[in-house]
Amino acid sequence: MRVPTAALVFGPPGSGKSTQAGLLADTLAFEVVDTGRVLRGILYDPARQGDPTIQRERGLFDGGQLMTPSFVVDALRQHLADLKAAGTSCVIGGSPRTMGEATEIMPGIIESYGLENVFPFLLDVPYEACRARNLARTTCTVCGRPQLALAPADGAPLRCRACGGELYTRVDSEKIDIRFAEYEEKTVPIFAYLESLGLKMIHIADDLPGTMYAEVVRHLAKQL
Numbered sequence: 001m002r003v004p005t006a007a008l009v010f011g012p013p014g015s016g017k018s019t020q021a022g023l024l025a026d027t028l029a030f031e032v033v034d035t036g037r038v039l040r041g042i043l044y045d046p047a048r049q050g051d052p053t054i055q056r057e058r059g060l061f062d063g064g065q066l067m068t069p070s071f072v073v074d075a076l077r078q079h080l081a082d083l084k085a086a087g088t089s090c091v092i093g094g095s096p097r098t099m100g101e102a103t104e105i106m107p108g109i110i111e112s113y114g115l116e117n118v119f120p121f122l123l124d125v126p127y128e129a130c131r132a133r134n135l136a137r138t139t140c141t142v143c144g145r146p147q148l149a150l151a152p153a154d155g156a157p158l159r160c161r162a163c164g165g166e167l168y169t170r171v172d173s174e175k176i177d178i179r180f181a182e183y184e185e186k187t188v189p190i191f192a193y194l195e196s197l198g199l200k201m202i203h204i205a206d207d208l209p210g211t212m213y214a215e216v217v218r219h220l221a222k223q224l
């Protein structure tokens with residue numbers, strides 16, 4: 001990207017958000033922003049272990065408790081500002097998931113990259129297609145490799161392509177319904193908030209991942 005750009009990828013669970021983010025990373029050198037990784041990088045930085053704030057937040061993090069929201073927001077803002085200063089484009093897939101997260105994250109993204117360089121994409125994949133993809137996500141019981149596989153109609157067990165071990169489906173149908181309901185209730189309201197900030201959602205029609213990605217890139221063309 002000639003112009004440092006921030007891409008956000010929204011869509012129901014199973015719509016392929018991480019696939020699209022991964023393609024932006026692999027082909028256009030976008031950095032995938034993973035909030036957890038950013039925070040771990042700061043909390044475990046050997047140079048900062050004497051800092052009482054770091055000690056406090058690390059205690060919360062290591063204890064499995066929620067960290068102080070203002071600390072998380074500041075850390076993310078600083079990370080985005082550093083990326084922008086280095087001329088690096090970034091992609092955030094799978095977050096923000098709630099209005100609370102959106103109001104924490106979005107001002108920092110817009111402040112760093114500038115409104116005209118922030119591109120929110122919405123993967124318009126129907127729930128039924130997402131459901132099928134979610135059910136096809138399996139893990140090998142022997143070697144642990146994740147892989148996509150559809151259950152054969154005859155009910156025979158699925159086998160790992162690498163080791164022949166039996167595959168199990170990671171999410172069941174009821175959990176998928178809960179995730180869709182959460183997406184509707186918590187994530188979809190973010191879209192109106194983004195519009196209110198002056199960001200227009202870019203709808204990407206359901207298709208093969210590569211075709212959807214070509215559409216994403218077409219919308220980023222003026223940044224190239």
Ligand SMILES: [Zn+2]
Pocket residue numbers: 140141142143144145160161162163164165
């Ligand atoms: Zn295996």
